[in-house]
Amino acid sequence: MHVAGIDVGSTQTKCVILDENGAVAGRGIRMTGADVLKAADQVVAQACVQAGIEPHEVAYTIGTGYGRYRVATGDDQVTEISCHAKGAVHLFPGTRTILDIGGQDTKGIRTNARGEVVDFCMNDKCAAGTGRFLAAAAEVMGLEVEEIGALSLEATESIKITNVCTVFVESEILNQLSRGRKRQDILAGVHRSIAGRSASLLRRVTVESELTFTGGVARNPGMVKAVEERLQVKVNAGEDSQYMGALGAALFALERELAGARRQEAAQ
Amino acid sequence: MSEPYKHQGVGQKIQKQLLGDWYQRLEEAPARGEKVAYLFISGNLGELLENFGFHLVYPEVNALQCGVKKVAGQNILAAEDLGYSGDVCGYVKNDIGLLSGGNKMPQGTTLPPPDLLVCNYAGCATYLRWFEALAEFYGAEMVVLDVPYLRGTQGPSPEEVRYVVRQLEELAETCTRITGKTLDRDKFRQALEFTQESEELWSQVLHSARRRPAPIDAYFEAVFFMAPIYTMRGTKGCLDYYRALALEVQERVDRGIGPVPEEKVRIVMEGPPAWPHFRKFWEMFKKWGVVSVASTYSKVGGIFDQGFRHDPDRPMESMAEYMLGCYTNRNWGMRSELIKEYMEDYRADALVIHSVKSCRSFSVGQADLREQFIRDFEIPTLFIESDLADPRYFAEAQMKNRIDAFFEALHHRKVTARV
Numbered sequence: 001m002h003v004a005g006i007d008v009g010s011t012q013t014k015c016v017i018l019d020e021n022g023a024v025a026g027r028g029i030r031m032t033g034a035d036v037l038k039a040a041d042q043v044v045a046q047a048c049v050q051a052g053i054e055p056h057e058v059a060y061t062i063g064t065g066y067g068r069y070r071v072a073t074g075d076d077q078v079t080e081i082s083c084h085a086k087g088a089v090h091l092f093p094g095t096r097t098i099l100d101i102g103g104q105d106t107k108g109i110r111t112n113a114r115g116e117v118v119d120f121c122m123n124d125k126c127a128a129g130t131g132r133f134l135a136a137a138a139e140v141m142g143l144e145v146e147e148i149g150a151l152s153l154e155a156t157e158s159i160k161i162t163n164v165c166t167v168f169v170e171s172e173i174l175n176q177l178s179r180g181r182k183r184q185d186i187l188a189g190v191h192r193s194i195a196g197r198s199a200s201l202l203r204r205v206t207v208e209s210e211l212t213f214t215g216g217v218a219r220n221p222g223m224v225k226a227v228e229e230r231l232q233v234k235v236n237a238g239e240d241s242q243y244m245g246a247l248g249a250a251l252f253a254l255e256r257e258l259a260g261a262r263r264q265e266a267a268q
Numbered sequence: 269m270s271e272p273y274k275h276q277g278v279g280q281k282i283q284k285q286l287l288g289d290w291y292q293r294l295e296e297a298p299a300r301g302e303k304v305a306y307l308f309i310s311g312n313l314g315e316l317l318e319n320f321g322f323h324l325v326y327p328e329v330n331a332l333q334c335g336v337k338k339v340a341g342q343n344i345l346a347a348e349d350l351g352y353s354g355d356v357c358g359y360v361k362n363d364i365g366l367l368s369g370g371n372k373m374p375q376g377t378t379l380p381p382p383d384l385l386v387c388n389y390a391g392c393a394t395y396l397r398w399f400e401a402l403a404e405f406y407g408a409e410m411v412v413l414d415v416p417y418l419r420g421t422q423g424p425s426p427e428e429v430r431y432v433v434r435q436l437e438e439l440a441e442t443c444t445r446i447t448g449k450t451l452d453r454d455k456f457r458q459a460l461e462f463t464q465e466s467e468e469l470w471s472q473v474l475h476s477a478r479r480r481p482a483p484i485d486a487y488f489e490a491v492f493f494m495a496p497i498y499t500m501r502g503t504k505g506c507l508d509y510y511r512a513l514a515l516e517v518q519e520r521v522d523r524g525i526g527p528v529p530e531e532k533v534r535i536v537m538e539g540p541p542a543w544p545h546f547r548k549f550w551e552m553f554k555k556w557g558v559v560s561v562a563s564t565y566s567k568v569g570g571i572f573d574q575g576f577r578h579d580p581d582r583p584m585e586s587m588a589e590y591m592l593g594c595y596t597n598r599n600w601g602m603r604s605e606l607i608k609e610y611m612e613d614y615r616a617d618a619l620v621i622h623s624v625k626s627c628r629s630f631s632v633g634q635a636d637l638r639e640q641f642i643r644d645f646e647i648p649t650l651f652i653e654s655d656l657a658d659p660r661y662f663a664e665a666q667m668k669n670r671i672d673a674f675f676e677a678l679h680h681r682k683v684t685a686r687v
């Protein structure tokens with residue numbers, strides 16, 4: 001028996017397929033783009049290939065992320081806030097606080113040992129401090145977003161970035177470049193700036209160890225370091241970070257599928 | 269709620285009728301040579317002004333109506349065209365936009381110009397500037413009442429009450445000068461008797477939500493039910509309305525009917541509603557079986573459910589006490605106490621704070637309130653933001669996501685607590 005979690009994010013769509021023991025059997029990822037349904041179908045297909053099953057063999061699917069209500073194949077929807085908490089506590093059981101930085105929003109989530117959300121805070125009406133902020137910085141420097149984290153770690157000093165606006169930060173970076181500042185140093189400042197915003201968001205929900213960093217931006221080593229320095233705590237992060245929402249959704253799907261099976265058995 | 273019942277929808281229907289008639293009378297006032305006074309809802313002195321024959325215009329109620337009827341957005345843009353900044357209160361800009369377009373209300377009637385502007389609550393600096401702008405535009409006389417902010421833990425002091433009473437007496441003299449009439453003490457007494465009885469009935473309606481299931485939604489329904497007591501208090505029409513509403517509520521209680529098919533979560537709501545997206549906003553809560561059992565916004569014109577009554581034997585004093593005790597005139601300690609009391613008294617599961625960009629009297633301090641309720645009282649608290657007038661500040665996907673996440677988490681925790 002297999003279940004799936006599909007996370008339709010503002011930037012990327014992710015899928016995780018679990019077997020009946022809760023082990024990851026397959027994963028899929030692609031840019032969300034304009035066609036949410038197509039993106040969802042494709043990531044499921046990718047994950048099914050890895051899992052060695054056909055899409056119709058998936059017993060239960062839960063959609064999450066902003067596009068969750070558009071996932072036609074889904075049996076139910078759960079918000080990504082609950083899913084990130086669920087996924088993070090599953091992978092790092094000591095997790096009590098979660099920082100999720102996605103393409104367009106940043107969330108601070110406090111959870112209990114069961115992976116249930118106790119409190120959360122999100123950025124409002126503004127993309128400052130989100131993945132989009134980093135993407136804008138990368139773009140203006142002619143870099144790929146994947147390379148800026150490592151580059152920021154080569155900095156010899158950190159240039160203070162005062163702008164919090166994702167649009168205006170571009171002109172601030174151009175200004176620093178024109179003054180001959182090194183890209184590495186500017187990038188260190190950009191990462192610090194986001195870490196500062198994330199820290200104040202997290203403090204609103206209380207930072208309790210362990211802190212798990214999720215979302216696409218958690219793969220950026222410069223960001224992980226900046227957050228650790230800012231909050232003075234060890235941060236759990238890894239390659240799986242961007243699948244955390246989909247993993248949580250798949251775990252909810254597994255719980256519901258097993259509960260349904262138990263109910264059926266009891267009825268018989 | 270599928271089976272119709274005798275008094276079903278009476279509260280909504282009569283309220284609509286009363287407001288319709290009221291706007292009609294406002295339109296006809298200038299032709300009849302009758303005087304018009306503009307004033308604010310919080311701690312208003314309707315009974316006193318009506319005694320001198322003034323018709324009352326509440327620009328906040330006009331803004332609210334424009335919000336619900338979805339024309340606030342265009343009014344706000346019209347005000348911004350005149351130079352009002354994006355940061356100015358949406359109610360103010362709605363009013364200025366409405367004025368620039370000829371004061372035509374969305375339901376068709378025209379608002380009369382003021383003969384007198386009474387800034388009855390100066391705790392909000394915006395109110396003061398708002399009426400200053402109108403006074404300049406219309407060339408009308410403006411009276412500003414200074415109502416001392418409640419800074420302690422108790423109610424107003426006798427000195428504060430005397431200070432406000434003295435101002436009310438001066439206002440009465442101004443009214444005499446403008447209208448040529450003197451205060452009719454018998455009429456004033458009669459009005460305050462209507463007021464007192466209406467306040468009693470309204471309190472009973474609000475208290476009904478202590479029941480499980482709550483027969484009313486003390487936010488999404490109460491914000492309509494409250495209209496007569498805040499705009500036409502002191503009239504027979506207002507009293508009759510609350511008699512009719514009380515019957516509807518009693519019938520709901522007898523039948524075990526509530527605002528949602530199955531009450532699953534009981535909340536206390538803090539902050540004004542998102543008027544331009546009212547239905548959509550309510551649906552986001554209904555979906556989770558959420559019922560508001562108490563709210564602060566429905567008390568914005570008076571906290572009668574806590575026992576305050578206007579007193580026909582002490583008309584000016586009780587009116588002053590009423591003005592001093594209004595919700596936004598209370599410090600944050602008192603406001604938080606009140607909300608906590610509601611949480612316990614109404615056996616609520618969670619607090620929801622809807623913070624609006626326009627109204628700083630309401631919103632300043634709400635982030636701290638959230639922290640206090642979560643950390644000190646361990647009460648699940650949701651903080652959401654939009655606006656009470658400006659439709660541009662309502663981000664539907666983000667709003668829905670926060671509401672869904674909150675009630676989903678509450679549900680998950682309830683389920684595991686049962687296991």
